[in-house]
Amino acid sequence: MTAANAIRTDDIHELCSTADLVAWSGVVALHQGRQIALFYLPRGRDRRGDAEIFALDNHDPFSGANVIGRGIIGDKGGEPVVASPIYKQHFRLRDGVCLEDDKVRLATFEVRLEGDRVVLFDNA
Amino acid sequence: MTAHHTTHDSRKQLVIIGNGMVGHHCVEQLIERGATEHYCIHVFGEERHHAYDRVHLSEYFSGKDADALALGEPDLHRTHGVELHLGTRISAIDRDAREVVTPEGRLGYDSLIIATGSYPFVPPVPGPDSETHPQARLVYRTLDDLDAIRSHAEHARRGVVIGGGLLGLEAANALKSLGLEAHVVEFAPRLMPVQLDEQGGIALREHIEGLGVGVHTGQATEEIAALTAADDCAYRMHFKGGETLDTDLVVFSAGIRPQDRLARDCGLEIGERGGIVIDDSCRTSDPEIFAIGECALWQGRIFGLVAPGYTMARTVAGCLTGGEERFSGADMSTKLKLLGVDVGSIGDAHGSTEGAKSYRWIDEAGSGYRRLVVSGDGKKVLGAVLVGDNSYYDTLLQYAQNGIDLPENPASLILPQNEGGAPALGADALPDSATICSCHNVTKGAVCQAVDEGCADIAALKIETKASTGCGGCAALLKQVFENELESRGMAVDRSLCEHFAYTRQELYALVRVEGIESFDELLEKHGQGLGCDICKPTIGSILATCWNQPIMDPQNVALQDTNDTFMANMQKNGTYSVMPRVAGGEITPEKLVVLGEVASKYELYTKITGGQRIDLFGAELHQLPDIWEELINAGFETGHAYGKSIRTVKSCVGNTWCRYGVQDSVGMALELEHRYKGLRTPHKIKMGVSGCTRECAEAQGKDIGVIATEAGWNLYVCGNGGMRPRHAELFATDIDSDTLIRYIDRFLMFYVRTADKLQRTSVWRENLEGGLDYLKEVIIDDSLGLGEELESQMKHVIDTYECEWANALGDPEKLKRFRTFVNDKCGDPDIVNVTERGQPRPARADERPESLAVEIPS
Ligand code: SRM
Ligand SMILES: Cc1cc2nc3c(=O)[nH]c(=O)nc-3n(C[C@H](O)[C@H](O)[C@H](O)COP(=O)(O)OP(=O)(O)OC[C@H]3O[C@@H](n4cnc5c(N)ncnc54)[C@H](O)[C@@H]3O)c2cc1C
Ligand code: SF4
Ligand code: FES
Numbered sequence: 001m002t003a004a005n006a007i008r009t010d011d012i013h014e015l016c017s018t019a020d021l022v023a024w025s026g027v028v029a030l031h032q033g034r035q036i037a038l039f040y041l042p043r044g045r046d047r048r049g050d051a052e053i054f055a056l057d058n059h060d061p062f063s064g065a066n067v068i069g070r071g072i073i074g075d076k077g078g079e080p081v082v083a084s085p086i087y088k089q090h091f092r093l094r095d096g097v098c099l100e101d102d103k104v105r106l107a108t109f110e111v112r113l114e115g116d117r118v119v120l121f122d123n124a
Numbered sequence: 125m126t127a128h129h130t131t132h133d134s135r136k137q138l139v140i141i142g143n144g145m146v147g148h149h150c151v152e153q154l155i156e157r158g159a160t161e162h163y164c165i166h167v168f169g170e171e172r173h174h175a176y177d178r179v180h181l182s183e184y185f186s187g188k189d190a191d192a193l194a195l196g197e198p199d200l201h202r203t204h205g206v207e208l209h210l211g212t213r214i215s216a217i218d219r220d221a222r223e224v225v226t227p228e229g230r231l232g233y234d235s236l237i238i239a240t241g242s243y244p245f246v247p248p249v250p251g252p253d254s255e256t257h258p259q260a261r262l263v264y265r266t267l268d269d270l271d272a273i274r275s276h277a278e279h280a281r282r283g284v285v286i287g288g289g290l291l292g293l294e295a296a297n298a299l300k301s302l303g304l305e306a307h308v309v310e311f312a313p314r315l316m317p318v319q320l321d322e323q324g325g326i327a328l329r330e331h332i333e334g335l336g337v338g339v340h341t342g343q344a345t346e347e348i349a350a351l352t353a354a355d356d357c358a359y360r361m362h363f364k365g366g367e368t369l370d371t372d373l374v375v376f377s378a379g380i381r382p383q384d385r386l387a388r389d390c391g392l393e394i395g396e397r398g399g400i401v402i403d404d405s406c407r408t409s410d411p412e413i414f415a416i417g418e419c420a421l422w423q424g425r426i427f428g429l430v431a432p433g434y435t436m437a438r439t440v441a442g443c444l445t446g447g448e449e450r451f452s453g454a455d456m457s458t459k460l461k462l463l464g465v466d467v468g469s470i471g472d473a474h475g476s477t478e479g480a481k482s483y484r485w486i487d488e489a490g491s492g493y494r495r496l497v498v499s500g501d502g503k504k505v506l507g508a509v510l511v512g513d514n515s516y517y518d519t520l521l522q523y524a525q526n527g528i529d530l531p532e533n534p535a536s537l538i539l540p541q542n543e544g545g546a547p548a549l550g551a552d553a554l555p556d557s558a559t560i561c562s563c564h565n566v567t568k569g570a571v572c573q574a575v576d577e578g579c580a581d582i583a584a585l586k587i588e589t590k591a592s593t594g595c596g597g598c599a600a601l602l603k604q605v606f607e608n609e610l611e612s613r614g615m616a617v618d619r620s621l622c623e624h625f626a627y628t629r630q631e632l633y634a635l636v637r638v639e640g641i642e643s644f645d646e647l648l649e650k651h652g653q654g655l656g657c658d659i660c661k662p663t664i665g666s667i668l669a670t671c672w673n674q675p676i677m678d679p680q681n682v683a684l685q686d687t688n689d690t691f692m693a694n695m696q697k698n699g700t701y702s703v704m705p706r707v708a709g710g711e712i713t714p715e716k717l718v719v720l721g722e723v724a725s726k727y728e729l730y731t732k733i734t735g736g737q738r739i740d741l742f743g744a745e746l747h748q749l750p751d752i753w754e755e756l757i758n759a760g761f762e763t764g765h766a767y768g769k770s771i772r773t774v775k776s777c778v779g780n781t782w783c784r785y786g787v788q789d790s791v792g793m794a795l796e797l798e799h800r801y802k803g804l805r806t807p808h809k810i811k812m813g814v815s816g817c818t819r820e821c822a823e824a825q826g827k828d829i830g831v832i833a834t835e836a837g838w839n840l841y842v843c844g845n846g847g848m849r850p851r852h853a854e855l856f857a858t859d860i861d862s863d864t865l866i867r868y869i870d871r872f873l874m875f876y877v878r879t880a881d882k883l884q885r886t887s888v889w890r891e892n893l894e895g896g897l898d899y900l901k902e903v904i905i906d907d908s909l910g911l912g913e914e915l916e917s918q919m920k921h922v923i924d925t926y927e928c929e930w931a932n933a934l935g936d937p938e939k940l941k942r943f944r945t946f947v948n949d950k951c952g953d954p955d956i957v958n959v960t961e962r963g964q965p966r967p968a969r970a971d972e973r974p975e976s977l978a979v980e981i982p983s
Contacts, residue, residue: 020947024683030946065699070687074657083658085687
């Protein structure tokens, strides 16, 4: 990943506002044909700290449906995960790796909270 | 059937006469040991039923039918090519020709197994002709016998059982459950003379009289005389000594006799008082013929219990497949509940071993009695008698069977714990050779091995070892041993819900109730750790919903639900949802049907009648759900909770409003129940059914709650299940009025909610409930825990606060915000592609999708 100051402004995209997010749950944003599942932890992964947001590909490779953003979030041994709502596999929020089958990994996106905006850093 | 060996089959011919419990077990054992490779097996059963569980025969009167009592897999014979001839009596054995005589001809055998069991002994008491007066000579052994008793009981007020042994008391209980005034007449001076000593007999008598059953001991019946129509009863029994007793029907239970006629007629060696003589490998005097079960006599003894019969069956199966098993006698200890009274008898109950000494504990007030028989040197247990409390049985049996040294004060084994009684013998004190299940001869060692090989729960253990799948008497001990084994392997029996909560669902339910906890956050803060997960969140969401009935879409609840509850619709394989409004009782107006049709065509939804008597509309996208529901709610529909672990449907039949056989308004009752309980969230889904008469068109006996109309009111059935492991519901209460019915269901449901595990249907819950159906009746009907009112008021809260979740969500723009496929775009998911089939849409399969969409977007 490139350093933040090297990112050109036209690579930063506003996805939605923080009011669109649902605490401790997911929503989905569409960006240039990609479906991005956004998970919002208002007090962070330890429920004590600052807000955190994670972004994963909405496509569930096990069922072939676009549903990841509608899974339940939680943690496995302290590691924040989302469970696919169809066949219940767990994916790590930070890198998209599937706990049940580590050869499977969802794409992740660089997303940040800026004031009341949710922005995507498109460094592809 | 051919008369001789089928020529193209080179296998030997094995014939089994008798398809009772033991004969059937023998077939199972033969199959398991691969005998079908070398033998073509023919089984003949005189009864028309598949082999059934005679031990639990009496449950035929408490709600189980022939299917529920059937033993083993229904397709067993067909799957393994075993020829089963039901309703076919063998009339003779021709040993010279090595053939058996069937009604259709002769059939040759190379080996023959006689498993004809026994028949009830009916003493030659003078009385009316049995052709015209069958009700004066009923017996209690087969399903057909029970049908006969049931049909005669319909016109009877009083019934008498001759014989106060184990079976006689069961028969008396059956008469009582059929609504008759029941009496027991016993020739000996006490009840259960074989198993109990004098004091035990007295204690049992007190219990049984307390239940309203007449007990007449020391009475010999001399004559049964028919009375005239003018009399109150149909018959008068005359006893030696002059006393009489009037009755409408008589059941003989005066002992059993080995069914040895075939063997007798073909000249096999028979014991002096009957029984086919066998040796240690269960061979009769003809080495090609075996005898097993209650017809067999080993060292002068007949074994009238199923466990020794099973051991014989295994022995023969072994003999025929090269095994080494030997029959070496069997323990005749028994433990039962007769008319609700615990009775146990172990080993030498009468203390007849030389030098034996006894300890006795008598509670005259509570009619409790326990006797412990120990060896002359005071070191070992020889036998015991228990009346009133069988919780001592398992421990005493293990002491007796395994020769475990007695504790310093032997009496402590039969004393109540608070009076210096010894704690029950821990499972770890048992040697590996200790028999845990005598029906299937499973030792503690075998259980340990199964645990080592990965059996992680009782269900798996039962499949692997067969333990506890016979008479069921060893269930408690099996559980104890299993949990002990887990603990000793450091696999602490972990009943925690998940890594975030070290509590069971039941414990969490209590915490939420008692501490008045209203949100997941609060519970996590006080009693949990981490973020939670997809196991604890929905479970706790459900508990909160049952207790406080807050709308499921309220902010504190929304992140707890899985997608179905979150969006109040069921997610389908392609990420779309199904919409299922409530159609209570399956009753729907034509106008509403039209609306469903209109909505389905407008949104292009696939339409199907479900198995639950309602209509499901499939294929709606997330963002379409509010619009669809708005239209449905305007037309008078409400949510059907098809997505929730909650009350699903109450299936109804048309009932007496239209049907010529209906005796009550089943649709009306179904509607009342569905509207009463809709919205209640439960550990797993709940289904109900109401039928208008015994024809049972609503299949109520396959539901968690089943109601069947009777002339006098309703019969209530509980804990049935369809699905993966169907379970017949059990009869819970008969002829109750509508108010009582609803009171029982209120209590039942709340008690289930309080005590069940997560995702446990009522059927599984019931099977794991200690004390079983009797206990459940005590809690619900007799209110033995004093919980009745509390359960009812908790239910009342849920009913009073009901609100259609969809109507609630539609009224709140904040909640509706969630129903967006994309938060930043109004379009739908472009990957959802349907094709048309039979005039309706369905998701396209991969090979039907346009190329461009099938390509993954590289990341
Ligand atoms: C729609 C329907 C099939 C149909 O087209 O007819 C259906 C569909 C599903 N059933 Fe069912 N079941 C449907 C009637 C039944 C019935 C028949 C009945 O209710 O009389 C049974 C057997 C009876 C019983 O439950 O005792 C039934 C036994 C199951 C089971 C097995 C439960 C068990 O205890 O073994 C499951 C799995 C589970 O719950 O874990 C299941 C689960 C499901 C799920 C939820 C599976 C899933 O997770 O996707 C299906 C989704 C429903 C949906 O998308 O709306 N469904 N399911 C029926 C809806 C009835 C309704 O109006 O509510
Ligand atoms: C009400 C009741 C309660 C009981 N409770 C218990 C208990 O709690 N614990 C316990 O251990 N035991 C109990 N028993 C005893 C137990 O049921 C028997 O020990 C067991 O059924 C014996 O099995 P079996 O196969 O030898 O005989 P059965 O089960 O009687 O089977 C013999 C079969 O052979 C058939 N047959 C006979 N002659 C022929 C022929 N010529 N041709 C074809 N078929 C023939 C019969 O019709 C019958 O179906 C109870 C029995 C009853 C009746
Ligand atoms: S159960 Fe009875 S009342 Fe109901 S439809 Fe069938 S026959 Fe008619
Ligand atoms: S002892 Fe009968 S099932 Fe185990």
